Every structure is written in C-alpha cells, then in structure tokens.
Amino acid sequence: MFSRRQQVLWFLALISLLVPYLGLMIIGGYALWQNGWFWIYGSVTAGVTALVCGLAFYLHKRRDLQALEPLKFECPQDWPPREQAAWSKVEHLAQQATRGEIPVESIDDFRALLVRLVREIAQHYHPEHDDAYLDTPLPQLLKIVEKVCQELRQVVQNHVPGAHILTLRDWRTIKEAYDFFEPLYRLIYWAYRIGSIPVSPVSALWREIRGFVAGQALNLSVKELKAELVSYVIHRMGFYLIELYSGRIILDDKEFAEVRRQAEQRELQTAEPEVPDTPPEFIRIVIVGQLKAGKSSLINALRGTWQAQTDVLPCTDQVQCYLMRPLAEGDVNDPRPVLPGLLVLVDTPGYDSLGDGRNFAPSLDEVKKADMVLLVCSARTAGRKADHEFLQAVRQWFQAHPHWIMPPLIVVGSFIDELRPRHEWNPPYRWRDVKEGESLSPKEQALQLFLEALRRDLELASGDPVIPVCTHPERTWNIAEGLIPTVAAYWEKARAVRDNRHREAYQKTPYRLLWRQVKNATGSTIRLALKKIGIR
Numbered sequence: 001m002f003s004r005r006q007q008v009l010w011f012l013a014l015i016s017l018l019v020p021y022l023g024l025m026i027i028g029g030y031a032l033w034q035n036g037w038f039w040i041y042g043s044v045t046a047g048v049t050a051l052v053c054g055l056a057f058y059l060h061k062r063r064d065l066q067a068l069e070p071l072k073f074e075c076p077q078d079w080p081p082r083e084q085a086a087w088s089k090v091e092h093l094a095q096q097a098t099r100g101e102i103p104v105e106s107i108d109d110f111r112a113l114l115v116r117l118v119r120e121i122a123q124h125y126h127p128e129h130d131d132a133y134l135d136t137p138l139p140q141l142l143k144i145v146e147k148v149c150q151e152l153r154q155v156v157q158n159h160v161p162g163a164h165i166l167t168l169r170d171w172r173t174i175k176e177a178y179d180f181f182e183p184l185y186r187l188i189y190w191a192y193r194i195g196s197i198p199v200s201p202v203s204a205l206w207r208e209i210r211g212f213v214a215g216q217a218l219n220l221s222v223k224e225l226k227a228e229l230v231s232y233v234i235h236r237m238g239f240y241l242i243e244l245y246s247g248r249i250i251l252d253d254k255e256f257a258e259v260r261r262q263a264e265q266r267e268l269q270t271a272e273p274e275v276p277d278t279p280p281e282f283i284r285i286v287i288v289g290q291l292k293a294g295k296s297s298l299i300n301a302l303r304g305t306w307q308a309q310t311d312v313l314p315c316t317d318q319v320q321c322y323l324m325r326p327l328a329e330g331d332v333n334d335p336r337p338v339l340p341g342l343l344v345l346v347d348t349p350g351y352d353s354l355g356d357g358r359n360f361a362p363s364l365d366e367v368k369k370a371d372m373v374l375l376v377c378s379a380r381t382a383g384r385k386a387d388h389e390f391l392q393a394v395r396q397w398f399q400a401h402p403h404w405i406m407p408p409l410i411v412v413g414s415f416i417d418e419l420r421p422r423h424e425w426n427p428p429y430r431w432r433d434v435k436e437g438e439s440l441s442p443k444e445q446a447l448q449l450f451l452e453a454l455r456r457d458l459e460l461a462s463g464d465p466v467i468p469v470c471t472h473p474e475r476t477w478n479i480a481e482g483l484i485p486t487v488a489a490y491w492e493k494a495r496a497v498r499d500n501r502h503r504e505a506y507q508k509t510p511y512r513l514l515w516r517q518v519k520n521a522t523g524s525t526i527r528l529a530l531k532k533i534g535i536r
C-alpha cells in the first residue's frame with residue numbers, strides 16, 4: 001500500500017499533529033485532578049464513548065458499509081484473440097506511464113499519451129494506413145461517445161455529492177467564489193505565518209515543521225493516486241478504442257437482439273421443428289472424429305436415449321442435429337445431470353484415418369459454427385495422424401481469423417472397454433488425479449497409457465480436458481459423472497464463443513442498414529421534390 005518512506009512520513013505527520021493535543025490532555029488531566037473533578041469528568045467521558053460506540057455498532061449492523069470499489073480494468077474474457085492482443089498494447093502503455101517511462105507531468109504530456117494510445121490501437125486494426133485513426137465510421141464513433149457519456153453520467157450521479165441538485169449556475173457561482181477567496185485566504189494565512197514569528201517563535205517553528213512533513217507525505221500519496229488515475233484513464237479509454245476500431249460496437253441493440261433471436265431459432269430448428277418464440281438457453285456442441293470412432297454412440301449416450309442411428313458400417317454420411325434437454329427440476333428418476341441449458345448435439349460424418357485433409361471440410365465447416373467441440377478418439381485405433389492433422393487445420397483456421405474465438409475442445413477417449421484386458425469390464429475405473437506409485441489394475445494402467453498417448457499425439461496442453469468414456473449401449477460409462485460435468489465447466493467459454501459468433505454474423509450484414517438508409521433518403525427526396533412542384 002504505502003512505501004517505507006511514505007510510512008515514516010505519515011507517522012511523523014501524525015505525531016506532529018498529536019503532540020499538542022497529548023500535551024493538552026496531560027495538563028488538563030492534572031488540573032482536573034487538582035480540583036477533584038477527575039473522576040466525574042472521567043465517568044461522563046466513558047458514558048459518552050460507550051453511547052457513541054453502541055450507536056455506531058447498531059448503524060453498522062443495520063446498513064452494510066459500502067466498500068470502496070477499487071479501480072478495475074480487466075480484459076473482458078469474451079474477447080477474441082485479436083482484441084486481447086490490442087488489450088496487451090493498452091496494458092503495456094499504462095505500465096510505461098505508471099513506471100514513469102513516459103512522462104505524465106503536465107496536461108500536454110497526458111494529451112500526447114492519449115494520442116499515442118489512439119494511434120497504437122487504430123494501427124493494430126488498420127496497419128495498412130498511417131492515419132489509421134480515421135478508419136472508423138461516424139455512427140460507430142457517435143455510439144462510443146454515447147456510451148462514454150452514459151458512464152460519465154453514472155459516475156457523476158453516484159459519486160459527486162449534490163450533483164442532482166446543483167445547477168450549472170451554482171457550479172459557476174462556486175467556481176467564482178473559489179477564485180475570489182482562494183488568493184485572499186492565501187494572503188491572510190501568509191500574513192499570519194509572518195506575524196506569528198515574533199509573537200511565538202517556538203510554535204511558529206513547530207507549525208512550519210509540521211506543515212512541511214505533512215506536505216511531503218501528501219505529495220507522495222498524490223503521486224501514487226495520480227499514477228493510478230492515469231492508469232485507469234488509459235485502460236478505460238483503451239477499452240472503448242478497441243470496441244470502436246474492432247467494429248464490435250452494436251449500433252442498435254434492439255435490432256441485434258431480434259436478429260440473434262431469429263438465428264438461435266433457426267439453429268434450434270435444425271434439431272427440433274417446434275421451437276418457442278423465445279429460444280431457451282442452449283449451446284451447440286459439434287462432435288467430430290475419425291470414421292467409427294463412436295461419435296453417434298456418444299450422442300446416444302449423452303441423451304440417454306437411443307435415437308441416433310448407429311451401425312458397424314459408416315452410417316453418418318451427413319450432418320445431423322439432436323436436442324438434449326437438461327434434467328427437469330425435481331425429476332429424481334432422470335439419470336441425466338443438470339446443465340445450465342439445452343444442448344444441440346451435431347453429429348458429423350467421420351474423416352478417414354489417412355489424414356490427408358481431403359475430407360476434413362465438412363467437420364471443419366461445422367467447427368466454425370460450434371460453441372464447443374468434442375473430438376472422439378477410439379482406443380481401438382492406434383493411428384491418430386488424422387486427428388492430429390484435423391486439429392492442426394482447426395487451430396490454423398482460428399489463427400488466421402483472430403476475430404473469431406476458437407471453441408473449447410474436449411477430447412473424448414472412447415472404446416475404453418476394448419483396452420487390455422479386453423474381456424474385463426468392471427467399472428468404475430480410476431483415471432483422474434492418479435498419483436505416482438498408486439497401485440492400479442491392469443485396465444486402469446492401460447487407461448493411463450491411452451490418455452497420455454492422446455495428449456502426446458494431439459499435442460494438447462496439460463490443462464486441456466481429455467475424458468475417457470465407454471459408449472457401447474450395454475457398457476455406458478463416465479458420461480454423467482465425467483463428460484457432462486466437463487461440458488458444464490466450459491459452459492461460460494462456450495457462451496462467449498456463441499456471443500462472438502452472433503456479433504460477427506450481425507456485423508457482416510451492413511446491407512440491412514444501407515438499405516434502410518437508401519429507403520429513408522429516397523423517401524425524403526421524393527417528398528421534397530413533390531412539395532417543390534406543388535403536388536403535396
């Protein structure tokens with residue numbers, strides 16, 4: 001909080017303030033004692049203190065004291081990589097300013113810093129132009145101004161005492177009064193300081209020392225406060241600049257909500273023809289993997305029903321969507337665990353094990369429309385080249401499109417029953433948080449090796465989820481207890497992908513607005529022309 005130097009200065013300032021009062025207390029106490037009033041005075045003081053403490057405690061209990069909100073400026077979690085990269089530039093600039101590497105001593109310094117911020121963010125989005133800050137449409141800029149003004153109003157309304165009562169005229173009067181009295185006060189105080197020296201040199205010296213120490217402590221605190229404020233303004237402004245230059249800003253919230261509702265309705269209709277006007281919360285999970293990896297069986301197992309067609313032959317030759325509902329409240333007989341919303345499960349045709357990229361296209365197209373991806377890898381198939389290359393293709397696509405967020409990926413290891421010893425099926429098997437040296441059954445050992453191989457072959461990070469399952473109709477295992485909780489854990493991320501996807505789709509259709517503008521402009525021109533020639 002405070003640096004060592006500041007602590008010492010504050011301590012000295014406090015002592016210098018307290019010394020006169022302490023002296024008064026001692027002398028006063030002695031005088032009271034001499035007159036025999038000490039105990040009477042002491043009892044009255046104790047009574048008043050107890051009363052005030054009791055009242056303060058009661059008030060504190062009745063109304064929770066509002067904690068001071070620290071100045072927060074975190075990068076929104078639902079931003080795609082391109083926006084996150086812009087945000088790190090904002091952070092870097094804020095750090096440079098607070099560390100003193102960029103001077104912020106005067107208003108001109110501060111203005112130069114903000115201009116640099118605008119240029120850097122604009123350049124991030126439009127590197128091809130030197131004057132990239134011009135690359136933003138006017139309505140977007142106006143919308144940002146609208147948002148900033150709204151925020152400013154809330155700050156003034158909530159934090160400036162009397163803001164709702166004082167008029168502009170009152171503020172002007174206050175300012176004028178301040179301008180008038182401030183020099184007068186300074187003059188009188190200065191005369192007092194000079195005049196009091198011959199009268200009482202010791203107390204004048206004491207006052208000067210006290211003023212100096214307190215001033216030093218205050219200066220340091222003001223410096224820290226200033227650094228914090230500068231950092232806050234850079235972050236806040238950086239946030240709005242990113243919103244502005246990325247084109248993320250939504251001009252018409254109502255229209256966007258309607259367009260999004262219709263899109264969600266269409267998505268739900270792919271799984272169920274009858275959908276309500278206001279679609280419920282849901283996410284779209286795309287299931288991909290090699291031929292016969294057990295994708296359709298996983299959908300069946302997830303839904304707890306056996307509706308998706310499964311076969312020993314390749315049978316899913318086109319994309320098919322299914323709806324999975326969460327457990328209805330209070331339905332204790334339903335074995336399906338509760339999720340925050342519905343799932344639209346998208347079954348895709350498998351790609352072949354050659355991994356030459358020829359048949360990745362249908363799965364890749366679906367992944368681009370996914371909120372979450374389940375990559376099914378069978379324990380029966382040793383070759384994972386195709387899965388690795390498919391994942392590479394997905395990662396590359398999202399790297400090349402940094403304004404999209406890559407959906408969270410869960411790798412599902414299927415056909416666990418086929419692991420050695422093959423004839424043994426005695427679940428549950430330990431697979432998570434297995435400690436080194438822990439005694440495992442042969443099946444559990446094979447399971448560990450399989451999960452490690454999956455991580456290695458697919459180049460997964462240590463935190464990426466890999467869940468083993470069995471989706472054989474008679475040996476279903478680890479769906480409710482392993483897979484569904486993992487889906488729930490990634491729900492927020494999936495929702496962010498979904499929001500970003502809808503926002504992107506909406507922004508990609510500027511023709512709707514253009515058509516409205518042309519219609520309005522033509523209408524008013526015709527009306528004006530008719531009026532001119534006297535027809536209307």
Ligand SMILES: Nc1nc2c(ncn2[C@@H]2O[C@H](COP(=O)(O)OP(=O)(O)OP(=O)(O)O)[C@@H](O)[C@H]2O)c(=O)[nH]1
Binds near residue numbers: 350
């Ligand atoms: N032993 C065992 N068999 C399974 C498992 N999961 C699925 N199967 C069987 O494997 C076969 C293929 O499963 P599907 O779910 O159709 O596989 P798929 O990936 O959808 O296949 P395609 O759509 O053709 O690519 C079916 O006969 C399933 O019953 C499992 O975990 N263990």
Ligand SMILES: [Mg+2]
Binds near residue numbers: 316
């Ligand atoms: Mg299938």
